[in-house]
Amino acid sequence: MRVSKLFMTTQREIPADAEIPSHQLMLRSGMIRKCASGIYSFMPIGLRSYKKVENIIREEMDNAGAQELIMPALLTAETYQASGRWEKFGPEMFRLEDRGGRPFCLGPTHEEPFTEAVRDTIKSYKQLPVTLYQIQHKYRDEKRPRFGVIRAREFVMKDAYSFDVDEEGLDKSYQAMYKAYRRIFDRLGLDYTVVDADSGAMGGSGSQEFMVKSPIGEDAICYCDDCGYAANEEKAQCTVPEKDNSEALPMEKIHTPDVKTIEELMAFMNTEPSAFVKTIIYNIDGKIVAVMVRGDREINETKLTNLYDATELTLAAFDDVERVTGAKVGFAGPIGLKEKIEVVMDNEVSSMANFIVGACETDYHFKNVNIGRDFTPDKIADVRNAVEGDACPKCGKPLKMARGTEVGHIFKLGTKYSDALGCVYLDKDGRENTMIMGCYGIGVSRTLAAIIEQNHDDDGIKWPVVAAPYKVIVVPTKVNDEENMSLAENIYNRLIEEGVEVLIDDRNERPGVKFKDADLIGIPLRITVGRRASEGIVEIKYRATGETAEVSVEEALVAVRNLG
RNA sequence: CGAGGUGUAGCGCAGUUGGUAGCGUACGUGCUUUGGGAGCAUGGGGUCGCAGGUUCGAAUCCUGUCACCUCGACCA
Structure with missing residues (x-):
């Protein structure tokens, strides 16, 4: 892609309403544009990075045996009435009516439609287990959207649902998702913690959250260095201290x-x-x-x-x-x-x-x-928040606290929805049983922001190679110099032939402008064609480390191949 | 939902006692520049959030409304 043709505009100044680095950089680099509070459009380079994340998630879900499909985002009220969530969701749900006055909503999460689909499709134990997923826009009318795409009203979520014949099957499905999630966040190079979450009123036997550590994280995490216990502050159990047996004094x-x-x-x-x-x-x-x-x-x-x-x-x-x-x-x-x-x-x-x-x-x-x-x-x-120093509910040692952003959540649902919607199967003996469900979510757009939070400096984004919109940017310093430009074009064309995602900054701008933009949008490797173009020598610079070297064209191509 | 704040060019912001809108940046053109956001010249771009009202005259004053942002959701 030629930067001169790229639908992108970078901004030098920090937009007034962006508070955190990922939000500022996504706006400044032209990845996203705000349309309304908590609602963003993704521009071409933003979309490219977004798709990288999405595809890693898709690959690992497919590897784990989950099948992709897509549900409507626009759903009838009936879908949520059987489970009671039409009322339960309250004002967080975007509601609307069709021309006939029939109530609809924009889906905030999709347990019900998936359960219906499985109920209507699967009749026998022979067809189970099954795990389905979709990557789709979700809608929640948040009280207070903030931090750009981290807490948005329209956002992309990968949501998966497993259906099993028994608890043992659910454990296997759940473990498969747990492993897939670890691979996803490992591949994305995120520094994260898996946190036990109490399953609360939802019932079920387990729930874990994948938290990306970040000082601006909206969730507080309690953890124990001794036994490895980790839980969201909201869910961390508080132990009952020893009874004070002092003699009762007169009131x-x-x-x-x-x-x-x-x-x-x-x-x-x-x-x-x-x-x-x-x-x-x-x-x-x-x-x-x-x-x-x-x-x-x-x-x-x-x-x-x-x-x-x-x-x-x-x-x-x-x-x-x-x-x-x-x-x-x-x-x-x-x-x-x-x-x-x-x-x-x-x-x-x-x-x-x-x-x-x-x-x-x-x-x-x-x-x-x-x-x-x-x-x-x-x-x-137990109705209070755990605090630093509380006894660990597992081993009794003092708990510590940290902050994080929730990027993934896996949950053993049990039969809450399958019961409510009559999602049953026939077992070997021809008896009807309720399917056991699990649900598994990843905030895709939020994950993108989390990657930036963990990979940036004062100059801009430092994309890990796997999430970069382009791997390489070729920067000719003098577009009017034929020797300089033809070498740059040559490198650009060879990289395209090799199937490398590459940009060439062919704008007639001063080198400083191009360097600043390349740093801002965070391309992992820059190949600068400059002073020594006539000798066939170029400069390579790694965005992540700042490391530079003057090398031959062939060596530069090797460096690109080694990017991974 | 509560409290505060802000709406003026793509972005960041000025705009005094009410007199018909400006600066920086970005964008177009020309020349000079060319290794870390260049210089000079010149040009385009705004129903001043929206709707009423006061006034000869409103970005400015009044009323309403909408949007956006921040803080709080909490100690009884």
Whole structure:
């Protein structure tokens, strides 16, 4: 390809609304253009890199025995109604109507249509197992799209679904996907961690996330250096500490005027935040619930959502808090609630004794509160975030924390969807059984951004060879010099004959401009045809290392072949 | 959803007390340049987000609306 003909424009300046390197560089290098918040078009060189990633995924999925197909992105409401997800997805789903007013949506994920397709196609155990996948645009009306294609509203996802006769079969299908995923991310040269994810309310027996380590990652990961345990912060289990068997002291009501925050309360009472239990009032699908965690902990809304199998979970409005507690915000507690609401207590609190809570009365707290004697919670569950230093749920050693971006997720689904949609098969004995499912996703466009996050410098992208839009760029420094230009053309043509993806920067620009652009778009190897063109000597420069050498044309061609 | 902010040329930004729009860059042309985003000259490109209103006159003031961005989703 000739750069003079390439549909591309690079930008010298950093676009004002891009925060992170991958987003800035994708815009500056002309890979993508924004159409609306969280919606991007891919321009030719962006698409080429995107396709590299897509093809690696496709190859490894095919190698693992999965079969590719493609489902509609535009789906009827009925598709999601049988599983209950038409309601459950809530405002994240892009919904629309056809001319007859019939409800449709743009698919956010495709368990249902795949399950239907298998249900309608497969009748016998002889046809199982089967793993199907597609690489397709997905639509989610994110609350807050950000970081370019990392959190977008339209994005490309590879989603796969396995169907097996039993758990043992599911284990095999799942392992095949696990191995395929490792090969994919290994081939892409990503620095990633596989993290155990709790399968939560979805049931099933396992789930793992592939996290690319990155300081700008949206997910926090907990991990244990000792036993190798690793989990998403949202999913990391918190162990129940040893019970505090201190003798229960008499409960006291304490006047705490103008003490609103934990800090003020601790200063006032001269105690640690861990001696306090805060009670937070939530609105869970319209139901008001009180949630109790230790004063220095964070409530994990994912765990709470799973506990209630909820769709919408928000902090309760101030009005609700004041009505339910009969006090100003800041004095909620489990004792003396004015309305009968459910009280959820975190596991950790169950081992505490003689703690402090809000008194459900403005300017008062209770001291020396004890479970059972002073109040009884309706539910006891793990509803807090794990923190650095927590005991590892596997080996008990202290956990560490890091950040990452989720690029892949594999999940043993079980029979949630096959049950709901009647996806069954006949076994050897002619009996009907429900298929056991797994689902496996990779964010393709997001992976592309993750590669850039891990492969860039101040000058631009440093594409790994496998994901580069072109492997080589030939840069003649003087296009008006016949000797210079004809040597460059010669090298260009020979590389094309060898089937190498190559650019020639035939623009009548100054060398500096061409070098800057080559660096920005991140072509792995540059062949500069310059001063010593008449001697048949060119310069090669590797983008990744900055290494340069003056070599003969033949040696340059060898360097290209060795790129891999 | 809450709070704040911004909408003016492809991109980055100015625009004063209201008087009919500018700078840098990018783009076109010419000449000089040619190994790390050149210089000079010249030119094209804007319903100032949109809709109302005030005014002789609005990018500027008022109202509404839309879009986009950031922070927060959290401690009771």
